[in-house]
Amino acid sequence: MPPTYVIVMALYTALTAYILYLVISNMTRSKDVWEQIMAVFVIVPLFMRLIFIK
Amino acid sequence: MTPQLHDSQMYFTSGLALGAMVLTFMALSLVGRFIKQTIPLAVNLFICMIMGALVAGFGLPIRHLFEGPVWYIYINLVIFTGMIFLTCLKAAGNLDCIAYDILTKFRKRPAIMFCLITLLLFFPGMVTGVGTAGVLSTGLVAVVILRAVGVPNVQTGAIVAMLTTIGAAAPPVNLPAIIIASGINMPYEGFELILLVITVPLGLFTIFWLGYKHFKSPTLEEIEKVLPRPERKSAFMPYLPLLVVVAIFVLIRALPGKFPDIITPMVFMVGSLATLFTGKKYRFNEACKEAIRGGIFSTVALIFVVGAVVQVTTLTGSKGLLVLASLTVGAAAPVLLYVALGVSLPLLGGVLTHLGASVILGIPFTLAMLTQNVIAVVAGISMLCVLSQVIPPSALGGYFAQELVREKKYSSILTASMVPLLVCVAFSLVTLIFANKFAALFVPF
Numbered sequence: 001m002p003p004t005y006v007i008v009m010a011l012y013t014a015l016t017a018y019i020l021y022l023v024i025s026n027m028t029r030s031k032d033v034w035e036q037i038m039a040v041f042v043i044v045p046l047f048m049r050l051i052f053i054k
Numbered sequence: 055m056t057p058q059l060h061d062s063q064m065y066f067t068s069g070l071a072l073g074a075m076v077l078t079f080m081a082l083s084l085v086g087r088f089i090k091q092t093i094p095l096a097v098n099l100f101i102c103m104i105m106g107a108l109v110a111g112f113g114l115p116i117r118h119l120f121e122g123p124v125w126y127i128y129i130n131l132v133i134f135t136g137m138i139f140l141t142c143l144k145a146a147g148n149l150d151c152i153a154y155d156i157l158t159k160f161r162k163r164p165a166i167m168f169c170l171i172t173l174l175l176f177f178p179g180m181v182t183g184v185g186t187a188g189v190l191s192t193g194l195v196a197v198v199i200l201r202a203v204g205v206p207n208v209q210t211g212a213i214v215a216m217l218t219t220i221g222a223a224a225p226p227v228n229l230p231a232i233i234i235a236s237g238i239n240m241p242y243e244g245f246e247l248i249l250l251v252i253t254v255p256l257g258l259f260t261i262f263w264l265g266y267k268h269f270k271s272p273t274l275e276e277i278e279k280v281l282p283r284p285e286r287k288s289a290f291m292p293y294l295p296l297l298v299v300v301a302i303f304v305l306i307r308a309l310p311g312k313f314p315d316i317i318t319p320m321v322f323m324v325g326s327l328a329t330l331f332t333g334k335k336y337r338f339n340e341a342c343k344e345a346i347r348g349g350i351f352s353t354v355a356l357i358f359v360v361g362a363v364v365q366v367t368t369l370t371g372s373k374g375l376l377v378l379a380s381l382t383v384g385a386a387a388p389v390l391l392y393v394a395l396g397v398s399l400p401l402l403g404g405v406l407t408h409l410g411a412s413v414i415l416g417i418p419f420t421l422a423m424l425t426q427n428v429i430a431v432v433a434g435i436s437m438l439c440v441l442s443q444v445i446p447p448s449a450l451g452g453y454f455a456q457e458l459v460r461e462k463k464y465s466s467i468l469t470a471s472m473v474p475l476l477v478c479v480a481f482s483l484v485t486l487i488f489a490n491k492f493a494a495l496f497v498p499f
Binding site: 004007008011012015016018019022023025026034035037038039041042044045046048049 | 319
């Protein structure tokens, strides 16, 4: 059984991935160009977290 | 003697960067008017930071522009999941059941009913830190209840706007306080009690001031006309997701080490999943997508950009320059500092939103008041910042509330909110002036 913090971090990463999926899904459907630009501000940090850059 | 002193060069560079940021902001706002498009504040501020860094000689600081936002991932996940939880509660019909219960059980007890409406309107702001989350979720339910008990439309709009705004400052999540705390490298700890002491009396004063004299006890038939009896699995089921969330929070704190701390976003996701079994059937994935659209999404994008603002203003020295200006005002006459706080934070927030005001003025003002208890100071300043959610031109919470009650002009809602608004400003200033005394009573350290 892995330590609790590893499980919590894994869940946190999975949640980040799910939120990233929701944001990208909304962005591709949106017709508002400003919303698509703002999505970049949200996607980049979340993606950096997902691939453990930060 | 050198021809160019280091300090004058420093003031020149940081002043130039700050000037470039301000000019870019104004220019982009004008361009927005010219092309008849509202350029989102997040986009506007991001471009301002690029210009500031370019002018100060740092080139295009990609690393700084995206390193700053990383510190705000956790809080943004809390906002997203908090909103998902509220949307799921609404989609499952649990919120309707709660509103129906409040109306029918307490229709002859206005004091208890108003306290429960305050809690209902505070709750979304407490868990997400965003006032508009309250207007968009429980705001709708509160409007139905307030109309049923005879509160006029304008006052109903003012109550929703003001209470969701004050709720955004209530613990555990107070975004301006979090932004200011991270901006001065201070942990966001020990704020719970003092924020409750500031927000709860102000919230109760607002609802009683605006609504109590209009209260009329409705009959059961009148209630069923405005809010048909909602379907439910059992009397207890609509409250189950809320109880699950509260129970996990309590267990994490009551049994440290024994009960795993699954962190706040996961607690909200567990609560959201619980709604699948407590009410109407709905599509979970679609509800989640709906939850993170619109106002909440703009707020989250803005918070990420605030990270970039903190990073770039620190890099260019603009933040230090603003701190020096605040310190100079405070040293000249403390009363001027308090006047500047009470006037500039809500008014500037009306242009930059409460998050913009907290990062641009909140951090310098806090650093200028470091001789007092910092937790009490940050709590008071954060309260002044959140009030800007009802101040035009941005008035995020106010405009949403106006739309919700279908009032033609926002000015009528703002006029009705004026007394509670001034009381909130005055109480926040009292907290700041007597920060050490408040801290002795309500701050654990």
